[in-house]
Amino acid sequence: MFKKLVKKVIQHKSPLDAYRYHIDNVNENVISGWAHKIGDGNYTANIEVRNNNVILFTTKANIAREDLKAAAIGSGQYGFSIDPTKIKPEQDVNTIDIFIDGLKANAKPLPLTLSATKQKEPKQESVSDELSAFGVSVSQELQRLTDEISSQNGNAVNVAIENIASLSVRVEVIEQILTKHFASK
The missing domain is CATH 1.10.287 (Helix Hairpins)
Structure with missing residues (x-):
């Protein structure tokens, strides 16, 4: 019985399994990483920074990265880099989540403090x-x-x-x- 349960858990696929990705940095200077949709060399993933499911910033994962190219991950043009000072939340933010094409990429909220801007x-x-x-x-x-x-x-x-x-x-x-x-x- 336990083996069947383990097998079900292992076989359960998430839509995020269609991607290879990594979140490199989340700090006051940069939010960076890469995302590649497996089997689709020309696809550019949409990256969102969210707080409590509110979109704070959107960009594309389309920056060339030599490390990805050297690792034979498509063309290597799957990087993203966001300047946190460009994010202007309506309320103070202490944590963020990174979404790839609408799919949450991090298991736990990522610590990042952003101050609200007056509207x-x-x-x-x-x-x-x-x-x-x-x-x-x-x-x-x-x-x-x-x-x-x-x-x-x-x-x-x-x-x-x-x-x-x-x-x-x-x-x-x-x-x-x-x-x-x-x-x-």
Whole structure:
């Protein structure tokens, strides 16, 4: 009976098992590491820094690392490096979590102290600028997807499947931003 239980526990797979990754540093100077989706050499993982499941910062794991290349981990372009001073939480933070494509990568919260920034009343211009920048990024993403569909001989289903995780994370981020913006009105 005990052997069957151990076998079940060992065979249980997590969605994070699709990745090789490492969190190198979490301190007041840098949050860094790497993430590679196994079997997908060109895929760029989405990295999020969260506190209590609130996204504080998002970036891509797309920095070239010679150590990964030397270890034959794809092209080696899977590193990430975040300057913690760029993270501006609304409340003081004492711990963070690192998420890879929406999947929590650390077992226990990582200690990092970030001080809250005082929120100024957003000006109409800044909202307009944000919407304009968002429109540009949507256009760039549509062009990237169009190019990818073309490179796969019009196989839109394959491209959609390959990009669904990244797109769902982006939609979640957009939803949180819009909810936060309109909740203050």
